[in-house]
Amino acid sequence: MPFSDLREYISKLEKMGELVRVKKEVDWNLEAGAIARRCNEIEAPIPYFEKIKGYSKEFTVLGDIINTLKRLSIAMEQPTDLPYAEMYRNLMQVYLSGIEHPIKPRVVKTGPCKENIMKGNDVNLYKFPSLMLHDGDGGRYIGTAHTVITKDFDSGWVNWGCYRQMIHNRNHLGGYVAPPRDMAIMLRKYEERNKPMEFAIAMGTDPVVFAVGISPVPYKINEVDVIGGIRKEPVDVIKCETVDLMVPATSEIVIEGHVLPGVRVDEGPFGEYTGYRASPRAPRLVYKVDCITHRNSPILTAVCEGAPVDSGHVANSIARAATIRTDLVNAGIPVVDVHVVIRSSGFLTVVSTKTPYSNIAHRIASVVWGSRAAQSGSHKVMVVNDDIDPFNIDEVVHAFATKCHPVRGHHAVPNAAGHPLVPYQNLEERLWAKNSLMLYDCTWPIDWPVEIAIPPKASFNSIYPKELQDKVLANWKNYGFRE
Amino acid sequence: MAAEYDTFVNTLDELKQGEEIELKVRDTATFETRIVKAIISSTKSKLPDGDVLWIRFSRGLLHKEPWAIKIIADLGDGISS
Numbered sequence: 001m002p003f004s005d006l007r008e009y010i011s012k013l014e015k016m017g018e019l020v021r022v023k024k025e026v027d028w029n030l031e032a033g034a035i036a037r038r039c040n041e042i043e044a045p046i047p048y049f050e051k052i053k054g055y056s057k058e059f060t061v062l063g064d065i066i067n068t069l070k071r072l073s074i075a076m077e078q079p080t081d082l083p084y085a086e087m088y089r090n091l092m093q094v095y096l097s098g099i100e101h102p103i104k105p106r107v108v109k110t111g112p113c114k115e116n117i118m119k120g121n122d123v124n125l126y127k128f129p130s131l132m133l134h135d136g137d138g139g140r141y142i143g144t145a146h147t148v149i150t151k152d153f154d155s156g157w158v159n160w161g162c163y164r165q166m167i168h169n170r171n172h173l174g175g176y177v178a179p180p181r182d183m184a185i186m187l188r189k190y191e192e193r194n195k196p197m198e199f200a201i202a203m204g205t206d207p208v209v210f211a212v213g214i215s216p217v218p219y220k221i222n223e224v225d226v227i228g229g230i231r232k233e234p235v236d237v238i239k240c241e242t243v244d245l246m247v248p249a250t251s252e253i254v255i256e257g258h259v260l261p262g263v264r265v266d267e268g269p270f271g272e273y274t275g276y277r278a279s280p281r282a283p284r285l286v287y288k289v290d291c292i293t294h295r296n297s298p299i300l301t302a303v304c305e306g307a308p309v310d311s312g313h314v315a316n317s318i319a320r321a322a323t324i325r326t327d328l329v330n331a332g333i334p335v336v337d338v339h340v341v342i343r344s345s346g347f348l349t350v351v352s353t354k355t356p357y358s359n360i361a362h363r364i365a366s367v368v369w370g371s372r373a374a375q376s377g378s379h380k381v382m383v384v385n386d387d388i389d390p391f392n393i394d395e396v397v398h399a400f401a402t403k404c405h406p407v408r409g410h411h412a413v414p415n416a417a418g419h420p421l422v423p424y425q426n427l428e429e430r431l432w433a434k435n436s437l438m439l440y441d442c443t444w445p446i447d448w449p450v451e452i453a454i455p456p457k458a459s460f461n462s463i464y465p466k467e468l469q470d471k472v473l474a475n476w477k478n479y480g481f482r483e
Numbered sequence: 484m485a486a487e488y489d490t491f492v493n494t495l496d497e498l499k500q501g502e503e504i505e506l507k508v509r510d511t512a513t514f515e516t517r518i519v520k521a522i523i524s525s526t527k528s529k530l531p532d533g534d535v536l537w538i539r540f541s542r543g544l545l546h547k548e549p550w551a552i553k554i555i556a557d558l559g560d561g562i563s564s
Contacts, residue, residue, distance in 0.1 A: 132514060136543025138491075139514045169515055172562050265562050266491070266507060266516065269543045280541030281491040286562060 002077060002231035005112075005250035006204045006299060009075060010048065010062065016080075018045050018071055025051040028061075028140070033133035036063040036304035043068055043309065052129035058297045059129050065145065065207050065301060066311045072318065075207035076230060085391035088339070092322035094230060095215065102221070103228030105237040111249025113202075117241060118292045123171045125289065128253065130167055133304045134271035138281050139166040141270065142255075143173065145301035145311065146203040147213040149245050150259075152220075153189035153197075158245070160223035162213040162312075165201070165287065166267050173255075173287040174267035176279070178419040179433055180375045182219070187259060187285065196258035198243040199287060204252025204299045209235065214312050215319030216373045242291040252298045256291040272421050273316075274345050275307035279420040279430060308343045316377070317342045323373035324349060331367045333360070339390035346377030350390035353383060353443070361441035362411065369416070369437055376419060382440040387462070403442040413437040487511045488552055489537035495546070498538070500524050503555060511537065520556040527551045 003009045013019040026032045032049050039047050047063040066072045069087045073080045076094050079087070118124065130142040143165025151158045159182040165175045177184045190197040202209065212227045224246075228234045237246035240256045247254050264283035271277050303311050317340040328335040334354040341348045351364050361383035368374055368381050384390065384399045404410065418425065418435020425435060444454050456463060464472075476483070488508040492498060498506075500523055509516050524530045525548070533551035540546070 126513075134543075136539060136545065138543070139509070139516075167514075168562060169560055172560075263562065265560075269541065277542045280493070281543075282541075 002208065002233050003075070003206045004236075005206055006062070006065075006252060006301070009065070009207050010299075012074060013046060013071070016074065018074070019048055020045045022047050022049045023051065025053055027053045028055070028129045029053075029132045030135055032061060032131050032302075033304050036131075036133070036302065037306055040064055040067055040304060040310050041307060046071070049129075055129045059127075059300070060297070061129055061131065061300045061302055062204070064303045064311050066211055066315055067303075067309055067313075069314060069318075072211060072314055075211060085337075085389065088318065088321070088391060089337075091318045092325065095319050095322045096326065098212070098226040098229035099218065099221070101229045102225035103232070103234050105224045105228060105246065106234040107246065108236045108238050108249050111236065111238040112295045113238065113247065113249055113251040113254050114241075114293050115296045116294050116298075119241065119290065123289050123292055125167050125170055125173070125255075125292070127292070128294075128298065128300050130300065131302050131304075133302070134277070134306065136277065137166075137270050138266070138268040139168070139174075141166050141302075142300070143175065143201060143203070144305065145210055145303040146201055147205060147209055147248075148183060149200045149202065149247060150183055150186050150197055151245065152186050153193070153195070155220070157220045158222050158224065159183055159186060160202075160209070160213050160227075162210065164270055164272075166270070168265060168267075168286070171257075171289045172265075173289065174265055174284055175287065176268060176270075176284050178376060178421075180417065180419075190259070191261045194261050196261055196288075198245055199257060199259055200240050200243055200245040200247050201253075201255040202247045202251040203254070204295075204301050205248045206231070206235070206250065209248055210301070210311070211315040212319075214316050216316075216323055216375060217319075218323075219372060240291070241293060251295075253292065253294040253300065255287075255289055256293075257287055257289040260286045260288055271304075271306045273305045273310065273312045274347075274421050274423050276421075276423040278423045278425075308345055313342045313345060316340075317346055320346065320373035320377060321349070324351075324368055324371050324378065327367050327371045327373070328364060331363070333364055333367065335364070336386045337390045340373075340378060341393070344380075348380045348382065349374075349378040350382045350384060350396050352386050352388055352390050354386050355443050355446050358446055359441075361439060361443055365411070365413075365437075365439040369413070376421075379416075379418075379422065379435060380438045380440065382442055384442045385444060387457075388442075399442045400440060403444065404440045409441045411439040411441065413439070485534045487535040487537065488554075489539055491539050491541055491543075493541050495525075495538070498523060498525075498550070501529070505558065506552075507561070508536070508552065508554075516560065518558040518561045519554045520558060521552050521554045523550055523552045525550050
């Protein structure tokens with residue numbers, strides 16, 4: 001049975017030792033963020049802050065909820081005792097199964113997210129203990145682990161995505177949305193007509209909702225159907241109070257309102273998933289909040305983004321690798337494995353492949369960069385032969401260092417589309433969302449004579465006869481070694 | 484106790500001292516941004532009755548020394564809705 005809400009997931013995490021209840025009072029101003037950040041960096045249990053300074057115990061904050069493969073596997077009811085590569089491949093398959101076998105949501109008439117309702121002048125975003133996550137951020141970010149729901153102006157497409165949101169005041173939020181992202185595509189249609197765009201924000205949902213919201217689900221496919229496909233059960237949704245949108249009925253908090261057309265107010269900076277605060281404070285879109293509903297004792301979720309690893313790195317890596325692998329297979333590439341390296345903030349994608357023809361690495365890179373999965377990452381593509389395991393970073397580093405020619409193996413692509421968060425771009429490039437890409441071809445050229453040009457690899461698995469390898473392994477303990 | 488505000492700039496040259504200017508400042512207690520008419524100075528003694536103004540560069544880096552600010556008028560939050 002999938003989790004019906006965040007609270008069931010919390011109980012499961014606690015039973016598995018993956019969550020710590022922080023009973024000591026912590027300050028919303030940086031202290032909780034610092035704890036959550038350190039938890040991310042050392043892969044500690046998820047912090048659940050039960051007493052926030054200045055707030056009653058009714059208002060709690062849960063840290064990063066799916067920031068390891070194990071936790072994402074728990075969220076998706078998958079085995080948690082697999083080796084890294086197997087767990088990664090399994091989660092890729094689960095994600096793809098949701099896309100291939102979507103299940104429409106089920107509309108319900110009542111739900112716990114309606115237990116408390118604030119409208120009009122009663123709306124107050126400060127009712128919730130939003131965190132000042134990093135020193136120097138532009139403000140308190142209430143939206144870091146949530147789902148922003150908007151609908152297309154001229155079709156039935158409804159987008160469920162995750163876009164950062166900073167509190168401006170009691171009833172306004174500001175946010176950044178990268179130009180190629182679905183919500184930006186939708187907003188352009190409304191703004192061309194000077195129309196406000198309705199939104200609903202669902203916070204504290206079943207973790208699969210959040211995981212899919214940060215994934216590159218195919219264009220114009222409703223994420224809620226994919227979530228149903230992954231859960232193998234429909235998501236129970238309920239109509240909003242003031243906008244024509246549906247939200248998960250068990251959400252902890254729901255915020256409703258309109259994105260104001262053409263209005264831009266300074267937002268940011270914010271410590272982002274790249275591990276840096278690369279984009280400046282700048283005029284960005286504004287959400288006017290008309291209504292807030294929430295459960296009794298609502299749980300606010302917060303991801304303290306930054307240097308790996310956080311939830312975005314994990315869930316997004318899996319979905320992007322699955323998407324890229326599908327795109328490569330559909331292009332006829334004899335791909336073996338795809339790994340969007342989690343600790344690269346998703347910037348580095350390693351592809352292992354057979355090499356039936358010359359320069360296949362260029363075709364692979366072209367497919368990757370043309371993929372929807374590369375909208376916010378995979379700027380650097382490394383292609384390796386099929387004897388390299390892309391999930392084994394030691395093997396990947398060795399292949400890069402020894403097989404990628406300093407001149408012929410590096411292929412830079414300037415003038416690509418990008419976004420302002422890319423740290424290595426200069427200020428002008430970040431301002432205009434320009435990017436540059438790089439292919440590292442770590443495959444042996446196929447026109448090199450095998451007998452004389454390709455150096456035999458001097459590793460246990462490749463330079464000894466198979467019979468001798470078997471003998472050595474069989475006698476390993478007899479030689480006096482433990483394992 | 485003096486109130487504390489901060490403002491974001493690309494360079495210190497953007498901040499005109501000793502004359503009335505419009506400036507976006509955040510109250511560091513709430514992190515709400517207001518547009519204010521104010522006089523600012525890098526030297527506290529030139530605004531003895533002023534509040535504290537911290538300066539952050541556009542990506543959040545804090546300038547080491549605080550400035551002083553005397554707010555003359557609150558012009559709103561700059562959000563038209």
